[in-house]
Amino acid sequence: MKNALRAVILVVCAAAFLLAGPGLSFGEPAYTDMDDYMLLHGQEETGSNNIVTGVVFDYRGFDTLGEATVLFTVVLGAGLVFRRLGKKEDEYEYE
Amino acid sequence: MSNLVRSGANILMPFILVFGFYIVVHGHLTPGGGFQGGAVIATAVVLLMVAYSRAEVRASISKKVLKNSETLGLLLFIGTALLALTAGLAFFGNWLLDAGTLFGTPVAFGINPGDLNTGGIIPVLNIAVGIEVLGAMGLLLLAMLGGMKGDAE
Numbered sequence: 001m002k003n004a005l006r007a008v009i010l011v012v013c014a015a016a017f018l019l020a021g022p023g024l025s026f027g028e029p030a031y032t033d034m035d036d037y038m039l040l041h042g043q044e045e046t047g048s049n050n051i052v053t054g055v056v057f058d059y060r061g062f063d064t065l066g067e068a069t070v071l072f073t074v075v076l077g078a079g080l081v082f083r084r085l086g087k088k089e090d091e092y093e094y095e
Numbered sequence: 096m097s098n099l100v101r102s103g104a105n106i107l108m109p110f111i112l113v114f115g116f117y118i119v120v121h122g123h124l125t126p127g128g129g130f131q132g133g134a135v136i137a138t139a140v141v142l143l144m145v146a147y148s149r150a151e152v153r154a155s156i157s158k159k160v161l162k163n164s165e166t167l168g169l170l171l172f173i174g175t176a177l178l179a180l181t182a183g184l185a186f187f188g189n190w191l192l193d194a195g196t197l198f199g200t201p202v203a204f205g206i207n208p209g210d211l212n213t214g215g216i217i218p219v220l221n222i223a224v225g226i227e228v229l230g231a232m233g234l235l236l237l238a239m240l241g242g243m244k245g246d247a248e
Binding site: 054058064065 | 169201214231
């Protein structure tokens with residue numbers, strides 16, 4: 001029963017992918033004003049030749065600040081999980 | 096580990112560190128940036144942990160330095176963003192751009208090889224994120240090393 005259900009789901013997903021896949025146009029993204037603006041003005045507005053870094057660190061600096069904070073919080077949580085209670089001999093437990 | 100692995104680690108270590116710092120510092124010119132360069136530097140810690148025993152890793156890597164570097168990186172990031180307020184710009188404004196001083200050279204439009212002295216605050220933020228990521232990843236790896244059972248001699 002479970003295997004039959006799994007096979008049906010697999011077949012349906014594969015059929016959906018195979019039917020819908022060839023219809024998509026590859027390499028022709030929808031037109032937006034944003035990418036043209038960044039490609040034309042990004043170099044003089046951010047001063048960086050690498051436009052990806054210009055977007056990540058200048059246009060979307062808040063996003064990067066959030067990522068850095070997430071990383072800080074991850075280390076805090078991992079230190080909380082991996083700490084060892086009681087024993088003091090191993091230096092690598094989190095105080 | 097065997098002497099072969101240790102010698103290989105000793106030879107590879109400076110190259111990994113130099114490559115990581117290169118990715119961090121050239122983040123505004125070539126692909127890469129603070130996150131990627133910090134991760135590359137953190138792989139040097141992994142190499143050290145693979146090649147040497149726990150006592151030797153404990154003697155050579157200070158957990159306090161990694162902790163401080165993580166905090167320092169985040170503070171440098173927020174501080175650089177806050178300094179834009181004193182220059183009369185918005186939060187995260189690029190207050191070093193076209194100033195002519197550090198990282199202040201104007202950049203030409205179009206395809207050019209690039210100059211390290213451009214980018215405004217972007218290289219500063221890259222270095223801050225690089226410091227933070229190497230501290231964070233090193234701390235994660237050391238925490239997992241502390242939770243490992245037995246001796247990885």
